[in-house]
Amino acid sequence: MTATDALLRVRGLVAGYGAAPVLRSVDLTIAPGTIAAVLGANGAGKTTLLRTLTGLVRPTAGQIVLDGDDLRGVPVEQLVRRGMAHVPEGRGVVAELTVDENLRLGGLWRRDRADARRALDEVYDLFEPLARRRRHAGHQLSGGERQMLALGRALVGRPRLLLLDEPSLGLAPRVTAQIMALLRQLRDRDGLTVLLVEQNVRGALSVADQGVVMSLGRIAIATSAAGLRDDADLRHAYLGF
Structure with a gap:
């Protein structure tokens, strides 16, 4: 995927709380009309990534580009108007x-x-x-x-880009399945792009196009969701199952 094909492009993103960085030079590219599942252990930086993309945490370095627009310095309330x-x-x-x-x-x-x-x-x-x-x-x-x-x-x-942080947390499996099916429907019917942070790895990969695994504030691997789901070695190495 080229930069011009991306709805969201993140390059060299560094962010954290106080003097300690949580995100360490994160690079990420999300195509329009796709679901990207962001996976990883607690403390890997997943929630901080979403909070930085939406301006709740200010990055100390790097670039966030939404549909060609540089979002550095854009006020939080304006990001909604730009489609996030x-x-x-x-x-x-x-x-x-x-x-x-x-x-x-x-x-x-x-x-x-x-x-x-x-x-x-x-x-x-x-x-x-x-x-x-x-x-x-x-x-x-x-x-x-x-x-x-x-x-x-x-x-x-x-929105053009929907950022979801742990939508299945605390929900019954039946409700979780309904939420995942809805995300698939919104992608297929409306072309919505979704960045999904989720601990329910199997559920997330069942609807995602791209699997992104974070570890210690970095992107450890970014590949197709099917590739991550079907490759036992990758799953064991990065997701523990």
């Missing part, structure tokens, strides 16, 4: 607001109000449980429903 959405670990929703109010937060910045309403309707079509509970408060939802709500709020903004 981040769903952090923990299914963060506003507990006091209703499902409908939470979803509308995802589109408040949009000028095309008619399309924002269409996007809201599309989310209800995708997540039928949310449509049934649109007047319920966030704290009244199950864990799976809160994850759907967090995803739906991001989708209302019609």
